[in-house]
Amino acid sequence: MSKKAKSATKTETIDGLKTAAEGAQLPSVSRIEEHSLLPLTPDANKQTPAVGQRTTRYDARPHLTGQTMYIDDMTFPNMLHMKILRSQHAHAKILSIDVSEAEKMPGVVATLTGREIPVNSYGPSYQDQPVIADDRVRHHGDPVAAVAAETEQLAKDALEKIKVEYEPIPAVFDPLEAMEEGSPKLHGETNVYASKVIKKGDAEQAFKDADLVLEKRFSTQMVEHVPMEPHASIAMWEADGNLKVYSSLGRITLGRADMARTLNMPMSRIRIIATIVGGNFGGKNEITSEPILALLSRKAGRPVKGVYTREDEFMSSTTRHPFIMDYKTGVTKDGRILGRTVRIVCDGGAYCSWSETTLGKGAILSVGPYNIDNIHVEAHAVYTNKTMTGAMRGFGAPQVCFAYESHMDDIAHELGLDPLEFRMMNAFGEESPSPTGQVLESVVVRESLETASERFGWKEWQK
Amino acid sequence: MKQRGRGIACMWYPIGFTVLANPSAAVVKVNEDGTATVLTGTVETGQGSLTVLGQIAAQELGIATDDIKMVSADTDTTPMDTGAIASRTTYVTGNAILLAATNAKEILFEVAAPLLGVRPDQLEAMDRKIQVKGFPQKYLPIGEVAHQAQFVKGRPALGSASYNPPTVAMDPETGQGKPFSTYVYATQVAEVEVDDETGEVEVLRIVAAHDCGTPINPTLVEGQVEGGISMGVGLALQEEILFDDDGKQINPNLTNYIMPTSLDMPDVEVEIVKNFDPTGPFGAKGVGEPTSVPTAACIMNAIYDAVGVRVTDLPATAEKVLKLIKEKKAAEQKQISA
Structure with a gap:
């Protein structure tokens, strides 16, 4: 009984307004009655229930005051800096790499080539990408050698002393050409490395039954994520032989698995710590230079930091897939969509990265949020000798949405329907089949159509 | 002359991986003063996800956002997480944290029940108290219960859990299956001004109505929408990596690769569409990627409305739009003369 009475008194102190003197009291575990919880105030961060509150982000203050630690802000005793030499060709055999002149330069502590990497391949779907190209380069961004030196400038200067002998081979840049039989091949027998099909009903019959059939090709470009913070990591070996990596990776669990694979060592001996990342947008979902830093660090016996330049970021990190999309849709006069076919060719660049999954998501979403009984989607991802494409905010959806929504407007105009009404008529509802x-x-x-159009003033709008 | 136009585009977008397992695990530790620490393997990539996850844990424990300390992204100390990808953090990691918090809360209830003279299932956590459902006058402060749990009962209030969204594999021939647990929906409407003498497009205004299930933090949802639209404007009008005939990038720098700046941003008006997904943490789904999905599409439809040309190849640079306007005029003249 006394217990209950006591707690009731205490809660008044917590919930009610505290005097300045009470507020200044330090928390104490031994005196739990006056524990460290602050009084509930109008501050959203101190309000219950927490869900739905416009709370201030935990990292708002350090961000605003410039105190957030990014990789580039971090330094360790005796830390070295790494730079990567990239390919001079879009497609070539590497005949030889000579790092001896670079190694003789003062301030250069270690170099690394692809042959020194225990398992020189990685990738989330297929392990088709070398950490450092060893026998062949497949695009201009491929790394061919790396240097660790006392300063960034010294590392950069040393790259110029590395001699690489190439034998250029024919390259292919257009994804449609890359699909042809006689085109130069990047990996194996064919450049088509992933295909997806979605089939429902009979689209061809739907076109026969339709009052209007419309066809159009749409295409999109390659874009970069351009995070404010480029890819950055620091690798170091601890006295007990374990590897520690600070990284801007967005996926540390996968990152550790890729590190264990490429370095051929147990996961338990690798620790990856991600910092607050300065923008990801899908571009930091897989390792890039982390194994290189780890191996250079082992050779040098010192921590090694690697921060991509903006040019590295553009040339060698993943980008958004260019899509070529052929749409064909059959509708009735009154605006009901009977059937739709979509053919997608996705320019996958030199390595798979997340193309296989982007293709799948793009294919599923390509029909749009509309009830269509007869569907045939066919999608292919194709290797080209260009910067590799991968995960980027939307994973194929911005490309297909541009196409299906442009196509929807074209159909609405042909039928003399208001684009909003045409969408309302065909849109998914609760329990619609996808x-x-x-x-x-x-x-x-x-x-969402109603909310957006009402706020915009769609019905009243005049040019 | 400058011509105005409006365009609409809607979209759907899934949460989580396509079919493949993409689990998250979490640990929630209620400290003996009634605050809590959450261990998660996900990475804060600038979107505010750790704050949203903290709010989810706080809600379940009946405490406030600032009562939570988030510890994240260390493969040695935090449980596995598939990571900040596929718009999955609020939904998948959020569900894992919610389940872990529920487990920790169960210990608090078991400790508090005899002290309050009720069964554990009669209790709820609210306003930093463990109280009797339907009789909130009868309660104990959460700090006191946590302290009792740890130091008197010897049962620290600790919970761990994992979550993986349920899916059904797709048929390889037809693609039929349930590739995702849930989807979000959105519409964006753009108002543009197109200079028909130069082809230049200015986006004046975008109204964005996004579904994210329950908005755990409406401010952060709005922030995601604004950020997504800026990427969408870049995709629509400006950004493009260009290559020379040898396959080498010719603009790998921010001087020649043109991104939207704050001056290129339209007025953005965000509406959060009311929705509740029973499979998400407190009804939440996600919002990260979908925000940039319909932007280019609604801008292209607004360009069509303004000057009657259909851009089929992104980005809609001034040169491209002007070329289409000229082609359209030439075709119209040909029609008249014929």
Whole structure:
């Protein structure tokens, strides 16, 4: 009984307004009655319930005051700096690499080539990408050698002393040409490395039944994530022989698995610590130079830091896939969509990275959020001798949305329908079947169309 | 002359990986003063995800956002997480943290129940208290219960859990299956001004209505939408990596690769569409990627509305739009003369 009475008194102190003197009291575990919880105030961060509150981010203050530690702000005793030499060709055999002149330069502590990497391949779907190209380069961004030196400038200067002998081989840059039989091949027998099909009903019959059939090709460009913080990591070996890596990676679990694979060592001996990342947008989902830093650090016996230049970021990190998309849609006069076919060719660049998954997501979403009974989607990812494409915010969706929504407007105009009405008429509702046959739940396409158009003033709008 | 136009685009977007397992695990430790520490393997990439995850843990424990300390992204000390990808953090990592917090809370309830003279299932955590459902006058401060749990009962209130979104594999021939647990939906409407003498497009305004299930933190949802739209504007009008005939990039720098700056940004008006997904933490789904999905599409439809030309190849640079306007005029003249 006394216990309960005591706690009731205490809660008043917590919930109610504290005097200045009470507020200044230090928390104490031994005197739990006056523990460290602050009084509930109008500050959203101190309010319950927490969900739905416009709380201030935990990292707002350090961000605003410039105190957030990014990799580039971090330094360790005796730390070296790493720079990467990249390919001079889009497609070539590497005949020889000579690092001896670079190694003789004062301030250069270690160099690394692809042959020194225990398992020189990685990738989330297929392990088709070398950490450092050893026998062949497949695009201009491929690394061919790396240097660790006392300063960034010395490392950069040393790259100029590395001699690489290449034998250029024919390259292919256009994904449609790359699909042809006689085109130069990047890996194996064919450049088509992933295909997806989604089939429902009979699209060809739907076109026969339609009052109007419209066809159009759409295409998109390659873009970069351009995070404010480029890819950056620091690798060091601890006295007990374990590897520690500070990294801007967005996926440390996968990063550690890739490190264990490429370095051929147990996961338990690798520790990856991610910092607050200065922008990811999908571009930091896989390792880049982390194994290089680890091996240079082992050779040098010192921590090694690597921060990509903006040019490294553009040339060698992943980018957004260019898509070529052929749309064909059959509709009735009153605006019901009967059937749609979509053919997607995705320019995958020199390595798979996340193309296989981007292709799958793009294919599923390509029909749009509309009830269409007859669907045929066919999508292919293709190697070209260009910067590799990979995960980027939207994973194929911005490309296909540009196409299906442009196509929807074209159809609405042909039928003399208001684009909003045409969408409302065909949009998914609760329990609509998706193109893959999934029964959709918590669907609010129409609600979002209504909300956006009302706020915009769609009906009243005049040019 | 400058011509105005409006364009609309809607979209759907899934949460989590396509079919493949993409689990998250989490540990929630209630400290003996009633605050809590959350261990998660996900990485804060600038979007505010750790704050949202903290709010989820706080909600379940009945405490406030600032009562949570987030510890993240260390392969030695934090449990595995598939990471900040596929717009999955709020939904998948959020569910893992919610489940872990529930487990920790169960210990608090078991400790508090005899002290309050009720069964554990009669208790709820609210306003930093463990209280009797339907009789909130009867309660104990959460700090006191946590302290009792640790130092009197010897059962520290600690919970761990994992979550993986349920999917069904797709048929390789037809693609039929349930590749994702849930999806979000959105519409964006753009108003543009197109100079029909230069082809230059200015985006004046974008209204964005996004579904994210329950907005755990509306401010951070709005921030994601604004950021996503800036990427969408870049994709629509400006950004493009260009290559020479030898396959070498000719603009790998921010001097020649043109991105939207704050001066290129339209007025953005964000609406959060009311929704609740029972499979998400407190009804939440996600919002990260979808925000940049319909932007280019609605801008292209607005260009069509303004000057009657259909851009089929992104980006819609001034040169490209002007070329289409000229082609359209030439075709119209040909029609008249014929």
